[in-house]
Amino acid sequence: MRLPLVELHLHLEGTLEPELIFELAERNGVQLPWRSLEELRAQYAFSDLQSFLDLYYVNLGVLRTRADFATLTTRYLERAAAAGVRHAEVFFDPQAHTIRGVALDDALGGVQEALQEGARTLGVSSKLIVTFLRDRPAAEALAILQQILAGPVPIDGIGLDSAELGYPPELFAEVYALGRAAGLRLVAHAGEEGPPAYVWTALDLLGVERVDHGIRSLEDPALVQRLVDERMPLTVCPLSNVRLRVVDTIADHPLPRMLELGLLVTINSDDPAYFGGYIDDNLAALQEAFDLSAAERALLARNGVEASFLDPAGKAALYADIDAWLAAQP
Numbered sequence: 001m002r003l004p005l006v007e008l009h010l011h012l013e014g015t016l017e018p019e020l021i022f023e024l025a026e027r028n029g030v031q032l033p034w035r036s037l038e039e040l041r042a043q044y045a046f047s048d049l050q051s052f053l054d055l056y057y058v059n060l061g062v063l064r065t066r067a068d069f070a071t072l073t074t075r076y077l078e079r080a081a082a083a084g085v086r087h088a089e090v091f092f093d094p095q096a097h098t099i100r101g102v103a104l105d106d107a108l109g110g111v112q113e114a115l116q117e118g119a120r121t122l123g124v125s126s127k128l129i130v131t132f133l134r135d136r137p138a139a140e141a142l143a144i145l146q147q148i149l150a151g152p153v154p155i156d157g158i159g160l161d162s163a164e165l166g167y168p169p170e171l172f173a174e175v176y177a178l179g180r181a182a183g184l185r186l187v188a189h190a191g192e193e194g195p196p197a198y199v200w201t202a203l204d205l206l207g208v209e210r211v212d213h214g215i216r217s218l219e220d221p222a223l224v225q226r227l228v229d230e231r232m233p234l235t236v237c238p239l240s241n242v243r244l245r246v247v248d249t250i251a252d253h254p255l256p257r258m259l260e261l262g263l264l265v266t267i268n269s270d271d272p273a274y275f276g277g278y279i280d281d282n283l284a285a286l287q288e289a290f291d292l293s294a295a296e297r298a299l300l301a302r303n304g305v306e307a308s309f310l311d312p313a314g315k316a317a318l319y320a321d322i323d324a325w326l327a328a329q330p
């Protein structure tokens, strides 16, 4: 039995593997700037968040039809299931597609269809969190959210991603007010490259229930205290942090310190096709760097369950399976 996992910080577009990029480019007659997989793979050396985003936005241009979005989602779910993921709360960026002429309902509908199918065939339950691009106008995000709320595809939550520095959470207060009024769950990227002040305003002005990344919170002891007191989850992505140069190496990652401080830390893969691995690879890298015990790995898995938007019965079932896994460890 594999350790049952919950994944809470995963950009579906960030699961677009190089092979699938070429497959979809061919299917859709899209001209890529790279002639071979090797040439594409050579682009994956990032210096910061923006250098990654530049490639991410070019590559997702191969996603055109409803079937493409379903394929992307199904491939992720298959890989996640193999890693032991039982529940995934996935991010999807509608604006990255609507601004290049893809119909909202095709993009969102293809994702939703595959998520429902994945629950049936792979046993991976899911929630769909629509993320808004913070480096685009808040009015555009608001219009998309209104369109989604009036449309056929139900969503579970909203988030905020893309370039962080210079785009503080408070720009999106109206979007989050609408999301809250519509009964959606609220998360936001904050404190990845941005300062602790962005985590404060994500909490106070957006009312988020989880902070995505949040690792720069460690620079502000009063903020850490608040996160601990409120049991506010942080969705941490170790391999992403290394590849985007937020930390130097896995061995320098502050995960052990975060756990010692009593933060509710969860482990996630962010953009696994770009950052060198899926959730199991992230856990394996941490285990190698920090020699995690089975009990520590089970704690990280339990944190994922606690931080999820599953109902109490769904959480109880996963806690029981994690306990069973731990009891079976040597």
Ligand code: HPA
Pocket (backbone or CB within 6 Å): 011, 014, 049, 056, 161, 162, 163, 189, 192, 240, 270, 271
């Ligand atoms: O890792 C990320 N950070 C911020 N925005 C993003 N959009 C896709 N992936 C990311």
Ligand SMILES: [Zn+2]
Pocket (backbone or CB within 6 Å): 009, 011, 161, 189, 212, 270, 271
């Ligand atoms: Zn992210």
